Amino acid sequence: MKNFYDVVIVGGGIIGCSVAFELAKRGRKDVLVIEREYLTSGATGRCGAGIRQQWGSVLNATLAVESTHIFENLEEYTGYDRSCGLNQGGYLLVAYTEKEWAQFQKNLQVQHSVGVDSYAVDLDGIKEIVPHINTEGMLGACFCAKDGHADPFHCTYAYARGAQRMGVDIETYTTVTGFGVENGRISAVETSKGTVKANVVINCTGGYAAQMAALVGDELPITPERHQILITEPVAHIMNPMVMSLHRHFYVQQTPHGSVIMGIGDPTEPVSHNIRSSWQYLEHNAWLVTQTLPAFRSLRVVRQWGGSYDMSPDRNPIINEAADARGFISVAGFSGHGFMVAPRTAILLANHLTGQEDSLDIQRFSVERYETGALLLEPSVV
Amino acid sequence: MTSKDNEIMICRCEDVTKADILQCIADGYHTLDEIKRVTRAGMGPCQGRTCRQLIAAELAKHYGVSMEDVLMTTFRPPVKPISLGALADAYETRKDWSLE
Numbered sequence: 001m002k003n004f005y006d007v008v009i010v011g012g013g014i015i016g017c018s019v020a021f022e023l024a025k026r027g028r029k030d031v032l033v034i035e036r037e038y039l040t041s042g043a044t045g046r047c048g049a050g051i052r053q054q055w056g057s058v059l060n061a062t063l064a065v066e067s068t069h070i071f072e073n074l075e076e077y078t079g080y081d082r083s084c085g086l087n088q089g090g091y092l093l094v095a096y097t098e099k100e101w102a103q104f105q106k107n108l109q110v111q112h113s114v115g116v117d118s119y120a121v122d123l124d125g126i127k128e129i130v131p132h133i134n135t136e137g138m139l140g141a142c143f144c145a146k147d148g149h150a151d152p153f154h155c156t157y158a159y160a161r162g163a164q165r166m167g168v169d170i171e172t173y174t175t176v177t178g179f180g181v182e183n184g185r186i187s188a189v190e191t192s193k194g195t196v197k198a199n200v201v202i203n204c205t206g207g208y209a210a211q212m213a214a215l216v217g218d219e220l221p222i223t224p225e226r227h228q229i230l231i232t233e234p235v236a237h238i239m240n241p242m243v244m245s246l247h248r249h250f251y252v253q254q255t256p257h258g259s260v261i262m263g264i265g266d267p268t269e270p271v272s273h274n275i276r277s278s279w280q281y282l283e284h285n286a287w288l289v290t291q292t293l294p295a296f297r298s299l300r301v302v303r304q305w306g307g308s309y310d311m312s313p314d315r316n317p318i319i320n321e322a323a324d325a326r327g328f329i330s331v332a333g334f335s336g337h338g339f340m341v342a343p344r345t346a347i348l349l350a351n352h353l354t355g356q357e358d359s360l361d362i363q364r365f366s367v368e369r370y371e372t373g374a375l376l377l378e379p380s381v382v
Numbered sequence: 383m384t385s386k387d388n389e390i391m392i393c394r395c396e397d398v399t400k401a402d403i404l405q406c407i408a409d410g411y412h413t414l415d416e417i418k419r420v421t422r423a424g425m426g427p428c429q430g431r432t433c434r435q436l437i438a439a440e441l442a443k444h445y446g447v448s449m450e451d452v453l454m455t456t457f458r459p460p461v462k463p464i465s466l467g468a469l470a471d472a473y474e475t476r477k478d479w480s481l482e
Contacts, residue, residue, distance in 0.1 A: 038416050153419035233427050286469030297467030303458050
C-alpha cells in the first residue's frame with residue numbers, strides 16, 4: 001500500500017472489484033481496493049448469486065442483459081484461470097396471484113423490448129420445466145433459459161485478479177476509519193494501516209454505505225437488511241432452473257455441484273447489521289419451499305448463513321457524488337440484486353470517471369431522484 | 383509440493399487434495415475463509431470437521447505461525463445435517479401453536 005493513489009475503492013465485494021477492473025482497463029490503474037476482511041467477506045460472498053434478466057423495468061432489464069453477456073465470458077474477459085461457475089439453467093418465475101400474473105405479462109413486453117428471450121408458460125409448461133413441482137395455487141409462470149447463477153467468490157476473484165494484473169493494489173484486513181476533505185473535495189482515506197491520499201474515493205460498502213458516506217457529511221437513504229439462506233447436501237441433478245416466487249418470497253435452485261440453495265425474504269425483517277442465523281428462518285424456509293417442491297423434503301440441510309441487502313427507497317442502486325466532498329462517489333443500495341448487475345454498473349461508473357460516453361445516463365442513479373420524484377421503479381423485486 | 387500430494391485427501395466431502403490446497407496458498411489465498419470459498423473444502427456434509435484443521439496446519443507451516451494464530455472460519459448451523467421435511471414439520475407445529 002502506497003500513501004497516495006489516484007482512486008481508492010472502499011469495499012472488496014463484486015462492486016468494488018469490478019469497478020477497479022473496469023477503471024484499470026480504461027487506463028486509471030493507480031487504484032487501491034480496501035477491504036475490511038477478505039474479498040467477498042461481506043454481502044457478495046453471502047448472496048444467492050442469481051443472474052436474472054426477467055425484470056419489469058427497461059433499466060433493470062438492460063443492466064441485467066448486458067451484465068449477463070459479460071458473465072457468459074467472465075473468465076476470458078478478466079483472464080481468470082479457474083471457472084466462474086456460470087450455470088444458465090433459467091429462472092422460472094411462478095405467479096400465485098392474478099395481480100402478479102397480469103404484471104408478468106407487462107414485464108414480458110419490457111423484457112422483449114431489450115432482447116430478453118423470456119416467455120410465459122401454463123401449468124403443463126411449468127411441469128415440463130420442473131416435473132416434480134406442485135403447481136397448486138399457481139396461475140402460470142415466466143421462463144428465461146438464459147437466466148442462471150454464477151459463483152460469487154470466483155466472479156469477484158476473477159475481477160480482482162484481473163485488476164491486480166493491470167496494477168491495482170488490494171489491501172485486505174484493513175478498516176477505513178475516516179476521510180479527509182479539503183476545500184469541498186475528498187483528499188484522503190484514514191485506515192487502520194495509515195492515511196492514504198486520494199483524488200477519488202468510491203464507496204462500495206453495501207449495507208455500510210450510508211455510514212461511510214456520513215463520514216464526509218453525505219446522507220444516503222440506504223439501510224441494511226438481513227436475508228438468510230441455506231444449502232443442502234449435493235444430490236443427483238433434478239432441477240435445472242431457479243424457481244422463484246415474488247408473492248411467496250422465496251427462491252430455490254440446484255447448483256451444478258448438486259446442492260440445493262434457497263432463501264426467503266421476510267417482510268418483517270428490521271433494519272440492522274445483524275447477519276446471524278436463526279432457527280426460525282430455517283424452519284420457515286423449509287416449510288415454504290417444500291410446499292412448492294415436496295420432493296425436496298428428504299434433502300438434508302448442511303449449512304445456513306445470513307447476509308445483508310443494502311436497501312434503497314425505490315429498491316434500485318444509488319450512484320451518487322457527495323455534495324460537500326466532490327470526488328467521493330457512493331455505489332450502493334442495490335437492494336438484493338447487486339451481484340447480477342455489477343458488470344454493467346462497473347462499466348457505467350468507469351466510463352463516467354474516464355470521460356467516456358455511455359448509453360445509460362448515470363445521473364438517473366443519483367439521490368436527486370428522491371427529491372424530484374424521478375424514481376427508478378421496479379415492479380418485480382423479491 | 384510432492385507427487386504424493388495429489389493423492390492425499392484433505393477434504394473428503396468435496397474431493398479436495400493437499401495439492402489443491404498448496405496451489406491455493408501459492409496463488410496467494412492466505413486464509414481458511416478464502417481457501418474454503420475457492421476450493422469448496424469444508425462446504426460438504428461434515429462442514430469441515432476434518433479438513434479445517436488440516437488446512438490450518440498447512441497455513442501455519444507455510445507462514446511459520448502457530449496453529450492457534452490461524453483465523454478460523456465461522457462455525458455455522460445446523461450442527462448435523464437435518465432434512466427439510468423435519469424442519470418443515472416443525473414449522474407446521476409451531477404455526478399451529480402460534481409460537482411465531
